Amino acid sequence: MRRVKSLWNGLTIFAFLAGLLAALVASVAFPSQMAAAADLPSHITLTWAGDPRTTQTIAWKTDALTQDGQVQYWAVLPGKTEERQTLPAQVERVDSNWGTLTIHTVTLTGLDPGSSYAYRVGREGAWSEPYQFTTAPDRPQRLKFMIFGDSQSINYNTWRTTLQQAYQANQDAAFFINMGDLVDVGQDYGQWDAWFNASQGVLENIPCMPLVGNHETYGPGGKLAMPALFTAQFKLPLNGPAGLKGQVYSFDYGDIHFVMLDTQIGEEGRFVPDMLEQQKRWLEQDLAAAQQKWKLVFLHRAPYNNKAAGNEAIKAAFAPIIEQYHADLVFTAHDHVYAHTPPLFGGTPADSPSQGTIYVATGRSGSKTYADSIAREWNDFFYNPQDEPNYLTVEEESNSLTVKAFKQSGSLIDTWRITKGQLAEVSN
Numbered sequence: 001m002r003r004v005k006s007l008w009n010g011l012t013i014f015a016f017l018a019g020l021l022a023a024l025v026a027s028v029a030f031p032s033q034m035a036a037a038a039d040l041p042s043h044i045t046l047t048w049a050g051d052p053r054t055t056q057t058i059a060w061k062t063d064a065l066t067q068d069g070q071v072q073y074w075a076v077l078p079g080k081t082e083e084r085q086t087l088p089a090q091v092e093r094v095d096s097n098w099g100t101l102t103i104h105t106v107t108l109t110g111l112d113p114g115s116s117y118a119y120r121v122g123r124e125g126a127w128s129e130p131y132q133f134t135t136a137p138d139r140p141q142r143l144k145f146m147i148f149g150d151s152q153s154i155n156y157n158t159w160r161t162t163l164q165q166a167y168q169a170n171q172d173a174a175f176f177i178n179m180g181d182l183v184d185v186g187q188d189y190g191q192w193d194a195w196f197n198a199s200q201g202v203l204e205n206i207p208c209m210p211l212v213g214n215h216e217t218y219g220p221g222g223k224l225a226m227p228a229l230f231t232a233q234f235k236l237p238l239n240g241p242a243g244l245k246g247q248v249y250s251f252d253y254g255d256i257h258f259v260m261l262d263t264q265i266g267e268e269g270r271f272v273p274d275m276l277e278q279q280k281r282w283l284e285q286d287l288a289a290a291q292q293k294w295k296l297v298f299l300h301r302a303p304y305n306n307k308a309a310g311n312e313a314i315k316a317a318f319a320p321i322i323e324q325y326h327a328d329l330v331f332t333a334h335d336h337v338y339a340h341t342p343p344l345f346g347g348t349p350a351d352s353p354s355q356g357t358i359y360v361a362t363g364r365s366g367s368k369t370y371a372d373s374i375a376r377e378w379n380d381f382f383y384n385p386q387d388e389p390n391y392l393t394v395e396e397e398s399n400s401l402t403v404k405a406f407k408q409s410g411s412l413i414d415t416w417r418i419t420k421g422q423l424a425e426v427s428n
């Protein structure tokens with residue numbers, strides 16, 4: 001017995017030494033491949049920090065603390081091979097409960113509107129696959145984008161299925177919006193790793209323009225913090241109020257002005273005590289200056305809620321400004337149901353969408369459901385997606401906005417349209 005054991009120990013030591021020698025030989029013979037494994041880019045993500053017509057922001061992560069990330073990009077023109085441009089990335093170290101992350105970011109500028117570009121990220125010896133994006137046209141004839149309510153999950157396979165099936169069914173969508181509560185514990189990097197892994201195949205191809213939910217502020221053990229992992233990983237316009245840059249912002253795509261606000265006063269108010277006042281001032285200026293035909297506002301917590309707990313401070317702060325400057329639609333989340341109101345002005349139904357704002361609860365794209373989210377007196381449509389997750393598409397074309405709500409599997413829950421300049425503007 002003892003001889004067998006000592007023979008086994010001898011074999012184990014031999015195998016270990018042989019493995020070590022092989023690794024040493026490989027690292028001398030193929031140094032770039034050894035470096036590549038740790039340097040390979042992952043979580044490649046498109047956003048717009050600038051003008052969607054002429055810029056494209058690209059961010060990615062490496063496991064190694066690499067200093068020299070790059071983007072190579074080139075115009076995609078039929079029958080022509082364009083010269084590759086190479087740009088260095090900004091490199092950030094981000095602390096997390098999984099150790100230090102390395103986030104690389106590049107914003108390409110001076111792009112041609114309505115044009116397709118190919119790109120890859122990484123560095124010599126560690127490039128990603130090539131992907132493609134398309135800039136916004138100067139004057140889009142039509143626009144479609146997708147909206148996903150809370151994707152927070154125990155297991156991000158549910159989110160993966162919702163996003164991937166929605167993208168398959170809407171290949172013409174220019175970008176997507178995630179309404180906040182992307183993940184369940186926003187300070188736990190493991191959740192983000194799962195979210196980004198589940199989103200690959202979409203994030204490299206069309207931009208994601210997300211907003212912050214309350215769960216982005218939660219740490220392991222319930223500790224609250226500013227949504228540092230959200231702002232580190234999504235490079236968004238920095239045109240918001242001082243204490244909330246990168247998480248409160250606006251941008252334009254064609255005829256639509258998009259405004260993303262932060263409703264997390266219970267969580268972030270201890271860090272930015274005047275966050276509602278800052279946003280009210282900023283929102284008023286932002287909406288007053290917007291020249292686009294349509295104005296859409298996105299809030300995680302709903303002024304017109306479906307769960308029992310209302311959000312009266314949010315409603316009191318934002319609804320009067322939203323309605324005074326006539327945002328056409330307000331999209332909300334947090335209650336995990338799909339619902340909408342008629343056009344409202346000051347809490348009262350208006351005769352037409354030109355005289356009020358329609359509030360749309362966007363549902364849930366992850367695994368969490370709420371049986372106690374119910375229809376309220378202000379809803380003229382309500383659906384609790386407990387059977388399967390859901391998502392929305394919004395299409396702008398010919399003076400109209402069409403909203404469609406789909407189940408994850410693709411069947412239609414609801415569709416309606418508003419048209420500018422008509423008295424009876426809501427039609428199902």
Ligand SMILES: [Fe+2]
Nearest residue numbers: 181213214334
């Ligand atoms: Fe929430």
